[in-house]
Amino acid sequence: MELYKETYQPLLMDVITVPSPDCYQREPGQSCEEHSTAMFTHMERALAQYAQETCAVIVEPLVQCAGYMRMYHPVYLKKLREACDRHGVHLIVDEMAVGFGRTGTLFACEQAGITPDFMGLSKGLTGGYLPMACILTRDEIYQAFYDDYQNLTAFLHSHSYTGNPLACAAGLASMSIFENEPVLENNQRKAQLMADSVAELKDHPHVAEIRQTGMIVAIEMVKNKTTREPYDWRERRGHQVYQYALKNGALLRPLGDVIYFMPPYVINEEEIRLLGKVVIEGMSVATGDES
Numbered sequence: 194m195e196l197y198k199e200t201y202q203p204l205l206m207d208v209i210t211v212p213s214p215d216c217y218q219r220e221p222g223q224s225c226e227e228h229s230t231a232m233f234t235h236m237e238r239a240l241a242q243y244a245q246e247t248c249a250v251i252v253e254p255l256v257q258c259a260g261y262m263r264m265y266h267p268v269y270l271k272k273l274r275e276a277c278d279r280h281g282v283h284l285i286v287d288e289m290a291v292g293f294g295r296t297g298t299l300f301a302c303e304q305a306g307i308t309p310d311f312m313g314l315s316k317g318l319t320g321g322y323l324p325m326a327c328i329l330t331r332d333e334i335y336q337a338f339y340d341d342y343q344n345l346t347a348f349l350h351s352h353s354y355t356g357n358p359l360a361c362a363a364g365l366a367s368m369s370i371f372e373n374e375p376v377l378e379n380n381q382r383k384a385q386l387m388a389d390s391v392a393e394l395k396d397h398p399h400v401a402e403i404r405q406t407g408m409i410v411a412i413e414m415v416k417n418k419t420t421r422e423p424y425d426w427r428e429r430r431g432h433q434v435y436q437y438a439l440k441n442g443a444l445l446r447p448l449g450d451v452i453y454f455m456p457p458y459v460i461n462e463e464e465i466r467l468l469g470k471v472v473i474e475g476m477s478v479a480t481g482d483e484s
């Protein structure tokens with residue numbers, strides 16, 4: 194997203210970007226799988242052209258969260274793993290937001306049946322209770338840095354609070370819940386309830402799409418349902434939904450005019466129904482239309 198980059202542009206590394214496989218952009222009648230497959234041609238072309246000077250490809254698997262909760266098909270990750278292997282380029286997946294059950298599997302990558310070379314984790318690592326993040330990598334890469342001290346190949350990287358014991362304790366507590374309770378199974382029921390709670394918005398004149406991956410549901414609010422023309426961003430329609438929700442017992446955090454739920458897994462059925470109700474009412478207020 195340009196917003197996050199423009200100020201720091203002179204300091205940033207040169208990166209090659211390719212168009213997103215985001216299924217919101219698919220043609221009418223095209224399946225998400227077909228669209229994500231077709232969009233892979235851009236990645237394949239970029240790899241063929243730049244593999245020699247490319248260290249790694251980085252993706253956020255299945256859901257581009259800060260990028261308006263746009264979602265794509267796992268087939269893209271499968272193809273990406275295969276192409277990265279073929280071109281000798283590492284694959285980095287950013288599972289900060291989608292890791293730890295958010296998409297329905299413990300890690301989003303599992304839905305494509307792939308193993309990345311690096312995986313970044315945070316948020317769900319501690320269930321959100323304390324800040325902690327980590328990067329996992331394969332033994333092969335670990336071994337490249339592991340050597341006799343005299344060879345000076347150690348990977349030097351740390352923060353003041355790396356391995357902070359309190360955060361580690363929170364992480365371990367969260368991991369033990371995954372081990373001892375059927376979290377992913379319970380989430381399946383909750384995800385279905387989340388879908389049901391806003392299902393009626395499908396026919397709303399200002400809803401272009403309701404999309405869902407596991408415990409993320411996003412509603413794309415637009416000016417014109419048929420052409421998908423967005424509202425003028427200065428009208429801040431999403432913010433109006435947020436304000437309505439705040440007055441009615443729910444804290445939402447829309448991304449522009451994309452309203453979404455990404456609740457903690459302790460949410461109960463009644464709370465899910467409340468969220469749905471508040472969003473439906475809030476959207477009537479923000480768009481001036483009943484669903």
Ligand SMILES: *Cc1c(COP(=O)(O)O)cnc(C)c1O
Pocket residue numbers: 253258259287288289290314315316325326
């Ligand atoms: C939150 C988030 C980050 C940042 O993680 P930190 O642990 O705060 O550095 C990176 N990527 C994604 C997708 C995120 O959601």
